[in-house]
Amino acid sequence: MPAIVSTTISMFIISGISKLSYSLLIIIVCLISIKLSTKIINKFFVSKAPSIISINKASTLSALLSGISKYAIVLVGLCAVLISLGVPPATLTAVLGTGTVAIGLAAQSIVKDTIAGFFILFENQFAVGETITIEGKTGIVEDITIRKTLLRSDDGVLHLIPNGSISIVSNNCK
Secondary structure, three states, X not given: OHHHHHHHHHHHHHHHHXXXXXXXXXXXXXXXXXXXXXXXXXXXXXXXXXXXXXXXXXXXXXXHHHHHXXXXXXXXHHHHHHHXXXXXXXXXXXXXXXXXXXXXXXXXXXXXXXXXXXXXXXXXXXXXXXEEEEOOEEEEEEEEOOOEEEEEOOOOOEEEEEHHHOOOEEEXXX
16 A cells, blocks of 8 residues: 555656646746747847838837737746646636636726727827827837837936827827
8 A cells, every 4th residue: 555655646746847847848938939039029120120111110019019929928828837737728718718808897998008009009190219298298209018108208207108098199200
């Protein structure tokens, strides 16, 4: 009887080490993928895009796509780690589906900011480096993310403006 118990414990330990090493491998692949995707996106927008669009818009789109790819890789990696640790894929799918609905209902402002951010970029309302006025705040656009615009005023104050709350923009560069 003790031999069966020690064999079972040994198999459990080996199985646990195998699962943890596989999870570690997934995390390493995700980190490499994030760095590689960011590098590829930045290289594309620095070398190819300026001939098609302005440098400011290229850097804005580069930052936006890098952020989206990072979040997508992290989500896929997290799912892969959970599955490797023994979470059934059907359970994971159900939880992700329910979580998506809950987040969608709870985070309507995030969705509003995201949609507004896409329209800001695709309608070319403003880009990084331009001087604009939003809600009475004038400054240079330092960054546009999927959710917010960073505006640095002349006195050095950094204004974080959610894209969904931007109703009127005065672009002083056009």
